[in-house]
Amino acid sequence: xxxxxxxxxxxxxxxxxxxxxxxxxxxxxxxxxxxxxxxxxxxxxxxxxxxxxxxxxxxxxxxxxxxxxxxxxxxxxxxxxxxxxxxxxxxxxxxxxxxxxxxxxxxxxxxx
Amino acid sequence: xxxxxxxxxxxxxxxxxxxxxxxxxxxxxxxxxxxxxxxxxxxxxxxxxxxxxxxxxxxxxxxxxxxxxxxxxxxxxxxxxxxxxxxxxxxxxxxxxxxxxxxxxxxxxxxxxx
Numbered sequence: 265x266x267x268x269x270x271x272x273x274x275x276x277x278x279x280x281x282x283x284x285x286x287x288x289x290x291x292x293x294x295x296x297x298x299x300x301x302x303x304x305x306x307x308x309x310x311x312x313x314x315x316x317x318x319x320x321x322x323x324x325x326x327x328x329x330x331x332x333x334x335x336x337x338x339x340x341x342x343x344x345x346x347x348x349x350x351x352x353x354x355x356x357x358x359x360x361x362x363x364x365x366x367x368x369x370x371x372x373x374x375x376x
Numbered sequence: 377x378x379x380x381x382x383x384x385x386x387x388x389x390x391x392x393x394x395x396x397x398x399x400x401x402x403x404x405x406x407x408x409x410x411x412x413x414x415x416x417x418x419x420x421x422x423x424x425x426x427x428x429x430x431x432x433x434x435x436x437x438x439x440x441x442x443x444x445x446x447x448x449x450x451x452x453x454x455x456x457x458x459x460x461x462x463x464x465x466x467x468x469x470x471x472x473x474x475x476x477x478x479x480x481x482x483x484x485x486x487x488x489x490x
Contacts, residue, residue, distance in 0.1 A: 308481070352419070363409065364469075364479055
């Protein structure tokens with residue numbers, strides 16, 4: 265079963281607007297990661313937030329983590345057309361296998 | 377190398393043929409992962425290696441799929457008797473260690489079975 269599930273599945277905004285994507289997960293985690301994928305090819309790591317952190321920033325990206333609600337959000341501020349991509353959250357579940365499990369992603373379209 | 381390298385980048389094969397997909401991880405990375413992504417879908421975990429051993433093969437779809445890793449470096453994913461449903465992008469990733477570090481992806485191998 266999916267560990268992380270992103271919401272919404274698709275998001276279309278205008279350049280300059282902010283984009284918010286959410287991720288919910290099911291089990292306890294050590295960290296949660298966000299990745300970006302252009303055109304169905306390789307994923308690029310954006311940001312990692314640890315379970316003892318509540319918020320993290322990287323450039324125009326802001327990630328929050330609420331372990332009580334088992335959810336995370338990715339905010340992209342002042343979006344650009346080049347931000348158009350699919351965004352995935354991923355978690356390594358505690359215990360058992362250490363594989364990184366991905367959600368189905370949010371497809372973001374930023375219109376110029 | 378500088379990044380995770382995969383080959384071939386694109387492969388078209390006839391149904392029933394065997395294919396081999398290769399992954400060269402980042403030098404020094406002990407963990408290596410294989411994922412599959414069908415068109416418009418999320419990533420499906422296939423297998424991961426810690427060194428040369430594969431603690432978790434649970435994602436391999438059938439016994440037609442196998443993977444090995446030698447010398448703690450290069451990995452090969454082999455699909456025997458390919459079927460049309462095997463058509464997907466096969467993504468390889470590596471990390472310094474399993475589970476607690478960022479994983480770095482290659483550009484993938486796009487497999488089309490006709």
